[in-house]
Amino acid sequence: MSNADEHPYRGEEINGSSASIAPGVSPEFFHAYRHESSLRFLIKSAVVVLGIGAIAVVGGNSLRGVGGWAAGVGGYASMIVGGLLVLLGLLLAFFAVGFWSLMAHAFKNGLLTPAVVVSQEPTALAVLAEMGNGGRTYHGVRRLVVPDLPVHGDHLGTRVPCSSTFQPGEAVDRWAWFTPTPISHGTARPAAIEECFRRLGEEPFRRLESLVRLGLVPPDEKQVILLDENYQVLERLKKPD
Structure with missing residues (x-):
């Protein structure tokens, strides 16, 4: 998420910042x-x-x-x-x-983020998000375990668009944590999910798949692997209390 850089799919402000690419999805209550x-x-x-x-x-x-x-x-x-x-x-x-x-x-204005299935039992996703909050570029990879994955299925490597929200910490130029939710948990409308894929494009998924192949996925949900602008590991962030 960032404080500048206009984008046609920019979300409304959340925690003092707005998403550079937002899902723009209206979730369905019963789904x-x-x-x-x-x-x-x-x-x-x-x-x-x-x-x-x-x-x-x-x-x-x-x-x-x-x-x-x-x-x-x-x-x-x-x-x-x-x-x-x-x-x-x-x-x-x-x-x-x-x-x-x-x-x-969050489904309308969170940061649209790529995820891929990395485990089937339990179903787990690797999620890549931009964690910079103005200034230097940071990226984060975290593992998300979900009870089910409607629409997509749980085959290894399946691509899944998510909406992510962010939690601030002590660092002023980056977020301390992010919480992703699969778009398919909010809607089963094919047009809405396809639009999220279109807005993300191929490159974020390809980058995430490359990181997965390198083993840069946390073993559990209690940490985020923090990367620099060149996707080199900086540190592992612990989940805030």
């Missing part, structure tokens, strides 16, 4: 729900907690009508616990809405 585990977890958790909370409130209110001090105390306790669960469920629903909003923004 993303099926393939993005974090979104699915938040929504399911919100529904379950709200349901239990509502049952506890209704059950407690019914228990109060039975009569007697024990039923009354139990009823009030159930209603209090149920009310707290309803509040927790609403908070989880708020987080789910916020996560979906951030995800949709």
